[in-house]
Amino acid sequence: MANATIRDVARAADVSVASVSRVLNRHENVRPALREKVEAAAAKLGYVPHAGARSLSLARSNAIGVVLPELHGEFFSELLRGMDREASERGLQLLLSNMHADSARGVEALHTMRGRVDGLVVMAPHIDPDQLLSHLPVGVPAVMVNCAPHHQPRPELRIDNVAGARMMVEHLVATGRRRIVHLAGPAGNIDAEERLGGYEAAMADAGLPSIVERGTFLEDSGVSAAERWVERGDDVDAVFAANDMMAIGVLMAFRRAGIAVPDQIAVAGFDDIPLARLISPSLTTLRIDIALLGERAVARLIEQIDGADDRSIELRAPTLVVRDTTSPREDPENRGIRGNNA
Amino acid sequence: MANATIRDVARAADVSVASVSRVLNRHENVRPALREKVEAAAAKLGYVPHAGARSLSLARSNAIGVVLPELHGEFFSELLRGMDREASERGLQLLLSNMHADSARGVEALHTMRGRVDGLVVMAPHIDPDQLLSHLPVGVPAVMVNCAPHHQPRPELRIDNVAGARMMVEHLVATGRRRIVHLAGPAGNIDAEERLGGYEAAMADAGLPSIVERGTFLEDSGVSAAERWVERGDDVDAVFAANDMMAIGVLMAFRRAGIAVPDQIAVAGFDDIPLARLISPSLTTLRIDIALLGERAVARLIEQIDGADDRSIELRAPTLVVRDTTSPREDPENRGIRGNNA
């Protein structure tokens, strides 16, 4: 960016660069006369300090790097919103980088952050965090969000996926459902695996058989899974999807197929994205305050940058939000997908 | 970030810093033997170049600044997603800064970008762009998105709000609605004003009286406006909200009040956020490909950074997407909010 430099200001005010720097950084030991001269010169030249040079010399950038798997869907926009809220509160900027699917791009993303940011928030539920972070010097502050088990001694935030999934299964059982299918997320994704594990454990505890199908976390995999069930006439009376977007896909497909939710079949999701309460029937789900998660990640990163040595894992329990899609059935006889076809 | 510097690598490989720099930037004139020595030393030290120092010396940061009014709602997440898509394609990073409501914070946001980014994407529908950008040297590349009229000779992207609003009014009239109320956005917001203008012009052309209420672009202002109409028993048979979030609020309130959409009253929005097709009844709206808007903004910024001098305004026309909320009525007699109360 073409612009005046501090030396231009010094020349215009007929003082040294050190004095200009002192004035602009509000140091005390500057005579009022000189201060005014410098301020006038800076204003006349429209001087704006060069943040890059400043952070090089201070070894501090006032920016934090955010490395995410992708930028798709409301989960990420909420996360970003929370991070921005906390960051702008503290006068920090966010530098975004997405690593897409593979961990090579992930390492690359981490590298391009070097020398630009004071610390990193890394969310990588889908790849091996040890491999990813091994390229990062231990001195670099970083907070991990929803990462798989690893050997990194770093502060971390996690969602208690297992507890959440258990809660949901118990809720479905309590409302009379027995043949509960789980539409899981992609294999290898830690959130997906933990939710699946919680589901299986809770089903076993309830003495019910697990029925599992794999999805991708995207809406259309919910649609196609639901279409398969309808076509096969599967004998299920509840769908617990591993995230809200898939649950919404399931709802869409059921609506098109003329299957009544929640009367014939219940549907539940995970995340409580803003959409969940807006669709109709509104979606029963597990609430994670996503924006708050982002906020906490940035807050803990700042603590670490400021020298704290708190490597604890913060486990955030989701809360069950019961809405229309899992209301108790009115007619216990007309249930399941088969009830429609028969 | 604590890490090895280029001088450390030079020392370890027993060569000069210039040679290290040449090797790492893949210059041709380096003997293979020296190249290998340097690469080995760099690998052993885990050297990652300091991007801040690099951009200071190159006067090029490979980052672009994004200044938005806020980060709320799907509009911004879609915009960001599009910008990221184009930026990461070109190996650029996005530096976020939101300016909240006031233009003082906006100027501040622009200033903190100085010396960090190669150019800016500025979206500021709600404040005076002349005032905002007057603090920016003309040499700084910047693309404006949805800004009010101004005197800035800069590339710009706009939505054709007037044409969009006309299309919607014509569609509502064509499906038999006559008493069409417009729920406008906040005064002073250029998108809100243009959509209002388009509505008024189209209503006048159709020989119908304008009925206007102000909202905030947020969902709850749609809720409260709809509640007012219901309470007063206003004689309207269509609501054209200035954005989708307000339209969704209106739908929620109508549903709670037991008013049938589209039979008693039609509802339409503007933007086509992903949610619009997912709610039920699905929302008729004007589609702006928001992600594409973000993509184009970044693409044009890159052109400008690379020296192009194209200051044209790119006007993107929305397309009408007709969904359930404006279907023709089944019973032309039972219409309007009054039909319910009578």
Added chain:
DNA sequence: TAGATTCTTGTAACCGGTTACATCAAGAGC
């Protein structure tokens, strides 16, 4: 084999800030 040419490598200045240290002037103390 000497001289010209080309290619490789190193030295040091530069990008635009901050700040340790030196310098100098003014006021205090005698």
Added chain:
DNA sequence: GCTCTTGATGTAACCGGTTACAAGAATCTA
């Protein structure tokens, strides 16, 4: 009036890269 202290200001090194230019080595030409 002279020294000592204190405070304001300037000089120059530094942050970690890049690169113009100089210098030296290798190759080519006659």
